[in-house]
Structure formats: C-alpha cells, structure tokens
Amino acid sequence: MYNITLPSDEVPKHWYNINPDLPIELPMPIDGEGGHQVENLPIIFTKAVLEQEMSMERYIKIPKEVRDIYQRIGRPTPLFRAKSLEEKLNTPAKIYYKREDSSPAGSHKLNSALAQAYYAREEGVEKLTTETGAGQWGSALALACSMMGIECDVYMVKVSYNQKPFRKTVMELYNSNIYASPSMNTDVGRKINKETPEHPGSLGIAISEAIEVALANENTKYSLGSVLNHVMLHQTVIGQELKKQLEIAEEEPDVFIACVGGGSNFAGSMYPLIKDKLDGKIDAEFLAVEPSSCPTLTKGSYEYDFGDTEGFTPMLKMFTLGHDFIAPSVHAGGLRYHGMSPQVSVLAKANVIKPVSAAQEDIFKAAQLFASTEAIIPAPESSHALKIGIDEAKKAKETGEEKTIVINLSGHGLLDLQGYSDFLSGNLTQ
Structure with a gap:
C-alpha cells in the first residue's frame, strides 16, 4: 500500500491540546523586568486564541466553517510509502511521508492560518500583522485573510525576502502587503537599519515589527505562525489523520521525524502520537531535527x-539561543528562530523527544535524493527531516533491522530554487 488517502469526512472535528498530558507542568509566561507584556496580550491577540493558549481542555472543537475549508483545500492529506527511495537505499526499512506540501499555500501552515483569520474576522478585526521567514507562513496567512475578507501585513526576514522573491509575489496575489524586515515602517526597524544598514533580519526582529504595528493600531491584531500553544493546537489535524492512516497500513512505526524551527509542524504531526507514547500504548522514538547553524x-x-x-x-520558558541571536543566512528560513515552542521544550527536557541537528549541505543532498526518487522537490526545512530519515534507513541497512520510519513532509521547495541552484553549483555559503 503506497498511497493512503482518507475521505474528506475524516477531517478531524477537534484539535488535540497536549497541555493536560505534558509530563511536566508548562511554565506560565511572565513579564520582563519593568514590562507589561502579559497585560498587553489581549491587545495583541484575539480573544479566541488567547483562550486556547491557556486551555487545559484535551480536545477543542474546530469551527464548522474552518473544517469545511480544510476539506475544500485538500484535507485529509495523503500518506505515501517512499518505495523508490527505499529501493535506492537498498534498505529493509519502510519509509512513509505525510504530504503537507500539497496545500494551496505549499505547506502545513494553512491549518493554523485559517483558524486565526477566522477568529479575527468573527471578532471584528480588520487587519492581521505577522512575520515570516522563508515565506510559507506569510503565504498561508495572506491566503487565509483573503478568504476571510480581512487585510494582512507581512514582515518578511530580509535575507529570505531577497532569496525568495516569488514568495512576495504569491502573498501579493493574495492581496497582502509585504515588507522586508527590518523595515522603515516601525521604530524597531528604523533603529536596526540605522545601527546596522546591512542587517539580514531575523524572525525575532520581524515579530517585533509586526507586534509594534498591532499595538499601535485599533482593530489590528497580531498572528503568530509557530511557537505558541494555540498554533501547535491547530496543526494537530495532521497527526490525527496520520494515526488513522497508519492503522489502515497496519504499521506500528519505530521512528517519527519532523523538522523544528519554532515547533509547529513537529507538534502538529507528532503530538497525537506522542500522547500514545505518554499513555504507554507505543514505544516509538520521536526525532526533532533543526539546522546545525x-x-x-x-x-x-x-x-x-x-x-x-x-x-x-x-x-x-523555552530552549533559546538568546533573543538577540542572529542565525546565519541559510536557505531554510523557516527554521532560523532563536527559541522553541515551550511545549516542545518541555518534551525535550523530559526526554520524550530527541533533538538532532543537520548541516545545510547535507540536507540539500538528501533533498536531491528524495526528488530524484520520489519526484517531489521538498522545502529546505522539510529536507532536515528527510536527511535524518535517510540516515535511519541506512542504519537499518547496516543492522538488517526492518524498522518503520515516518516523516512529516511539511512543505514544497518549488519557490526555493535559488537554494537548489546554489547547492548544485557548489555556491552554498553556510
């Protein structure tokens, strides 16, 4: 069985909230010294997502309109067996990949973007502001806002803005305004541009710019594409579908793998399966793959x-490299974030999941192998998961172990061809 597709009525009716099942109580957000950051949260975010952020309900109902749109845009997404890749590797391992690359925006990000735009419209919000790294979240929110009839401003990390010009085109086609960050629109951006005119930008800076705009404008809210609990929540439609597909395939996987930047695609694909591990129903390994840079x-x-x-x-409270950390300008712009989801951080701290890293040259090699065997050009972010999945399959070849590996393919690389061109010509700089 190489392609497991569920009917549209199998789209989950609820999101899964891991908060009540975490092995360690999740530390609460706190103010910085002399600040009012927690007090400002209702100004920045919609009421609905703030309620979800703090919720201890295990399952939260998906609004009917959001679920209907999930069905219209291609959910449930298919699960594929990577038979050609297995044969190329000559491995006894079975490799499966969940295809989140086939959404209209090209990644898993639309699952949360639609929910956040829906809640914003229902609360009378006129505009959402946001950040984006590689452009996948920006593209998703731009589309979601267009579908919900509200405006969208996107602050895109400058290095990715320059590396991926057609992401800007996609967002403009969805009627959004796109700004290279640091920009000249905000006090934060103007300050950084004055101090460091050639600054490549970072997700941390782009978030600051988008929040500054939301704080200063009535009927404008901020929308985040990763890290926070409510974003993790919305993505769990992936893992719930995946569980059903693995049951149909009669598979009990040994290893689950997804890339991590802020944590959304890892959480979405893995949380429903991690619950089974926490409940003692499965004994699988969960690998979270980040850039070595x-x-x-x-x-x-x-x-x-x-x-x-x-x-x-x-x-x-999270794993962090420091909020002033500036990552090298690798092509996996969606993973160039200094921090990590507090929930994912708790799971790593409790040794429920295992973090690993991969270098840029190696992930592009894995991506080329996957493209040449499975006919899909993966995003550089997804290629981190593919690289480690291929490593696991090679280990199985060495040991003769017939293990089953499941990878979340979180996005396509059709707008990342500059990165592929640099790789093929030997011009990768990091």
Whole structure:
C-alpha cells in the first residue's frame, strides 16, 4: 500500500491540546523586568486564541466553517510509502511521508492560518500583522485573510525576502502587503537599519515589527505562525489523520521525524502520537531535527526569554539561543528562530523527544535524493527531516533491522530554487 488517502469526512472535528498530558507542568509566561507584556496580550491577540493558549481542555472543537475549508483545500492529506527511495537505499526499512506540501499555500501552515483569520474576522478585526521567514507562513496567512475578507501585513526576514522573491509575489496575489524586515515602517526597524544598514533580519526582529504595528493600531491584531500553544493546537489535524492512516497500513512505526524551527509542524504531526507514547500504548522514538547553524534544542539553554528581539512578547520558558541571536543566512528560513515552542521544550527536557541537528549541505543532498526518487522537490526545512530519515534507513541497512520510519513532509521547495541552484553549483555559503 503506497498511497493512503482518507475521505474528506475524516477531517478531524477537534484539535488535540497536549497541555493536560505534558509530563511536566508548562511554565506560565511572565513579564520582563519593568514590562507589561502579559497585560498587553489581549491587545495583541484575539480573544479566541488567547483562550486556547491557556486551555487545559484535551480536545477543542474546530469551527464548522474552518473544517469545511480544510476539506475544500485538500484535507485529509495523503500518506505515501517512499518505495523508490527505499529501493535506492537498498534498505529493509519502510519509509512513509505525510504530504503537507500539497496545500494551496505549499505547506502545513494553512491549518493554523485559517483558524486565526477566522477568529479575527468573527471578532471584528480588520487587519492581521505577522512575520515570516522563508515565506510559507506569510503565504498561508495572506491566503487565509483573503478568504476571510480581512487585510494582512507581512514582515518578511530580509535575507529570505531577497532569496525568495516569488514568495512576495504569491502573498501579493493574495492581496497582502509585504515588507522586508527590518523595515522603515516601525521604530524597531528604523533603529536596526540605522545601527546596522546591512542587517539580514531575523524572525525575532520581524515579530517585533509586526507586534509594534498591532499595538499601535485599533482593530489590528497580531498572528503568530509557530511557537505558541494555540498554533501547535491547530496543526494537530495532521497527526490525527496520520494515526488513522497508519492503522489502515497496519504499521506500528519505530521512528517519527519532523523538522523544528519554532515547533509547529513537529507538534502538529507528532503530538497525537506522542500522547500514545505518554499513555504507554507505543514505544516509538520521536526525532526533532533543526539546522546545525541554529541549534536551539541541541545547544540552547532552557530558560525564560523573549519571543522577539525587542521584548514586546512575554518571556517564555523555552530552549533559546538568546533573543538577540542572529542565525546565519541559510536557505531554510523557516527554521532560523532563536527559541522553541515551550511545549516542545518541555518534551525535550523530559526526554520524550530527541533533538538532532543537520548541516545545510547535507540536507540539500538528501533533498536531491528524495526528488530524484520520489519526484517531489521538498522545502529546505522539510529536507532536515528527510536527511535524518535517510540516515535511519541506512542504519537499518547496516543492522538488517526492518524498522518503520515516518516523516512529516511539511512543505514544497518549488519557490526555493535559488537554494537548489546554489547547492548544485557548489555556491552554498553556510
């Protein structure tokens, strides 16, 4: 069985909230010294997502309109067996990948974007502001806002803005306004541009700019694409579908793998399966793969830190490289974030999941192998998961172990061809 597709009525009716099942109680957000960041949260976010952020309900109902749109945009997404890749590797391992790359925006990000735009419209919000790294979240929110009839401003990390110009085109087609960050629109951006005119930007800076705009404008709210609990929640439609598909395939996987930057696609695909591990129903390994150039989980400190550069957000207990950390300009822009989801951080701290890292050259090699065997060009972010999945399959070849590996393919790379061109020509700089 190489392609397991569920009917549209199998789209989950509820999101799964891992908060009540975490092995360690999740530390609450706190203010920075002399700040009012927690007090400002209702100004920044919609009421609905703030309620979800703090909720201890295990299952939260998906609004009918959101679920209907999930069905219209292609959910449930298919689960594929990577038979050609297995044959190329000559491995006894079975490799499966969940295809989140086939959404209209090209990634898993639309699952949360639609929910957040829906809640914003229902509360009378006229505009959402946000950040984006590689552009996948920005594209998703731009589309969601267009579908919900509200405006959208996107602050895109400058290095990715320049590396991926057609992401800007996609967002403009969805009627959004796109700004290279640091921009000249905000006090934060103007300050950084004055101090460091050639600054490549970072997700932390782009978040600060988007929040500054939301704080200053009535009927404008901020929307985050990763890290926070409510974003993790919305993505769990992936893992719930995946559980059903694995049951149909009669598979009990040994290893689950997804990339991590802020944590959304890892959480979405893995949380429903991690619940089974916490409940003692399965004994699988969960690998969270990050860039070796931005090693938040593998080399960061577990402490309270701001989610943005300027300190507009509350301080979150998470693995962090420091909110002023500037990652090298690798092509996996969606993983160039200094911090990690507090929930994912708790799971790493409790050794429920295992963080690993991968270098840029190696992930592009894995991506080329996957493209040449499975006919899909993966995003550089997803290629981190593919690289480690291929490593696991090679280990199985050495030991003769017939293990089953499941990878979340979180996005396509069709707008990342500059990165592929640099790789093929030997011009990768990091």
